[in-house]
Amino acid sequence: MEKSNNKRSVNTSLKIAFIPLAVGINLGIGAIVQVLKLPVFLDSVGTIITALLLGWKAGATVGVLGFAVSSITIFPPAIYFSLTQVCIAIYVFLAGNVGGFRSFSRTIFSGLGLAVLAAIVSAPVIYYLFGGITGNGISVLTLFLEAKGLSKASAVIISGIIAEFLDKVTQCLIAVYILQRIPKTLIQQFKNKSLVSNNFIRE
Amino acid sequence: MQIHPYTRLAVLCLGVTGCVLSCNLLELGIFELIMLPILIGNTSIKIVIIFFQYAILPMMAMFFLFHLLTGSLESYQYSHEMLIVAKLIVITTLIQIAFIIPLKFVHFTFRKWGFKGSSLMILVGSYFVWVDVVKRSQRILIARFSQGYIQNRTFISKIRQMPFIIIPLIIGILRTASERSDMWNRKDIRSQLDTAKFSEINGKSLYNLSLYTICIVWVLYNILKYYSV
Numbered sequence: 001m002e003k004s005n006n007k008r009s010v011n012t013s014l015k016i017a018f019i020p021l022a023v024g025i026n027l028g029i030g031a032i033v034q035v036l037k038l039p040v041f042l043d044s045v046g047t048i049i050t051a052l053l054l055g056w057k058a059g060a061t062v063g064v065l066g067f068a069v070s071s072i073t074i075f076p077p078a079i080y081f082s083l084t085q086v087c088i089a090i091y092v093f094l095a096g097n098v099g100g101f102r103s104f105s106r107t108i109f110s111g112l113g114l115a116v117l118a119a120i121v122s123a124p125v126i127y128y129l130f131g132g133i134t135g136n137g138i139s140v141l142t143l144f145l146e147a148k149g150l151s152k153a154s155a156v157i158i159s160g161i162i163a164e165f166l167d168k169v170t171q172c173l174i175a176v177y178i179l180q181r182i183p184k185t186l187i188q189q190f191k192n193k194s195l196v197s198n199n200f201i202r203e
Numbered sequence: 204m205q206i207h208p209y210t211r212l213a214v215l216c217l218g219v220t221g222c223v224l225s226c227n228l229l230e231l232g233i234f235e236l237i238m239l240p241i242l243i244g245n246t247s248i249k250i251v252i253i254f255f256q257y258a259i260l261p262m263m264a265m266f267f268l269f270h271l272l273t274g275s276l277e278s279y280q281y282s283h284e285m286l287i288v289a290k291l292i293v294i295t296t297l298i299q300i301a302f303i304i305p306l307k308f309v310h311f312t313f314r315k316w317g318f319k320g321s322s323l324m325i326l327v328g329s330y331f332v333w334v335d336v337v338k339r340s341q342r343i344l345i346a347r348f349s350q351g352y353i354q355n356r357t358f359i360s361k362i363r364q365m366p367f368i369i370i371p372l373i374i375g376i377l378r379t380a381s382e383r384s385d386m387w388n389r390k391d392i393r394s395q396l397d398t399a400k401f402s403e404i405n406g407k408s409l410y411n412l413s414l415y416t417i418c419i420v421w422v423l424y425n426i427l428k429y430y431s432v
Contacts, residue, residue: 013384016321016393020328021376024336029369049373065329072302077291079298129223140269174369181370186377 014189015058019065022046026066030078041167043070043078044088048175051092052101052198053190059089080129084121091117096194107176111169119157119164127156138163205308205404206245206300208315210411215301217418222293224425231289234421238296241414246303254295263288304330310401319397324387327396339375343368 023046030043046066051059063085071079091114095101100110138159145155179187179200188201195201206214218238225231243251266284304312313326344364347353352367353360387393405411 012321013388014380016324016328017383017387018377018380019325020332021335021380023329024332025369025373025376027333028336028340028372029365061325065325068302069329069333071295071298077294140265143266143269178370178373182374182377186374186381189381 015054018054019050019058019062022050022062023066023069025049026062027070030066030070041163042171042174043067044085044168045171045174045178047085047088048092048171049178051089052096052175052179052194052200053187053192055192056089056093059092060086063089077129080125081122083125084118087117087121088114093194096192096198099197101172101176101179101194101198104173107172108169111172112165114172115161115164115168118168119160122164123157123160126160127153204244204408204410205305206241206414207404207408207411208312210414211301211304211312212316213415214418215297217422218297218300219294221418221422221425222290222297224422224429225290226286228286228289231286231293235289235293235296237417238293238300242296242300242303245300245305250299250303251296254299259288259292262291307402308404310396310399311403314401320393323396324393336372336376339372340368343371 025046047063050062064082067078095110141159142155
């Protein structure tokens with residue numbers, strides 16, 4: 001009993017120590033993309049890695065905290081997309097448990113699913129709260145589509161899906177690339193089911 | 204003059220609600236002029252300059268160039284974008300007032316917001332992680348410079364180094380997390396953090412009461428205006 005409590009305490013401590021650092025991964029990559037005004041976000045790599053290493057709750061915490069801190073510094077509207085981060089964490093956790101990141105093709109397929117989900121969850125926030133413009137590179141695409149005669153709602157959804165496809169597939173590939181290159185001894189202590197089902201570690 | 208945690212929350216909730224409802228550039232500008240000195244007094248002018256330099260100016264330049272190229276500079280769309288940019292500026296100021304907390308009051312503020320135990324540790328850790336990650340990235344970059352992998356120190360060549368920075372950065376982060384969790388377990392940091400005494404702020408000062416008043420007036424004005432229209 002005491003051994004089990006101790007094990008749980010070690011696992012909780014690992015979560016507490018890892019989550020703030022994973023927030024740093026989200027912020028670091030996201031800040032560079034924002035400064036360069038690229039038409040992608042790349043701000044969920046830390047969320048995806050954490051959801052695969054520690055489960056969806058930890059992943060969602062990383063995503064929401066990362067967006068809160070990002071709002072203070074470089075991208076103010078980020079905080080309004082916190083729900084998207086929670087959905088990303090849940091999706092990655094579920095996809096990870098069924099081996100959705102086991103191979104290159106599976107990762108791309110999971111990335112496409114994630115893109116559709118993120119676009120659907122984000123679109124109402126972009127449309128109703130910001131009138132279609134959030135200030136990143138995708139806003140130009142939205143304006144371009146509007147200038148071509150599309151309605152604002154259609155422009156937001158289409159530009160969102162185009163950007164999310166590129167963005168989420170790239171993020172899933174980056175996350176898998178990173179997890180495959182991390183020494184096995186280091187990620188073995190996380191002991192998550194998805195690490196085994198995606199061949200990041202052996203049982 | 205320190206801002207109390209409850210005042211910070213009030214500024215954020217009431218101020219942002221008012222901004223979302225407001226559709227007038229002039230009113231947003233006046234509210235920003237009132238809130239900006241409070242932000243500068245709370246932190247420094249440097250953070251405002253950085254925000255304008257890296258977020259607002261590129262954003263405005265991007266929209267300006269787009270409309271210049273498509274020949275729609277005088278259209279309604281342009282004024283709509285200006286309104287969104289103005290809202291973003293004011294909302295950022297409010298978020299910064301709420302969340303930029305002096306070092307010695309971070310613990311007190313999060314405790315007052317109801318966080319304790321593990322959640323308090325995660326929040327405090329996340330609050331300071333930016334500095335940690337920047338330092339680690341710089342260390343890796345310097346190492347790559349010294350090994351001769353990067354020919355010049357331009358921004359573009361630094362960006363090209365991203366893939367080579369990310370992997371060692373994340374491995375370093377995982378190692379640190381593992382070491383910290385061991386150390387925290389041995390020292391039982393979580394229970395120590397809950398009982399530790401830190402500096403406190405008086406929430407009933409004139410400064411805090413004025414902030415409450417400004418935000419209540421702002422949100423009430425915008426609610427009345429929004430529903431009368």
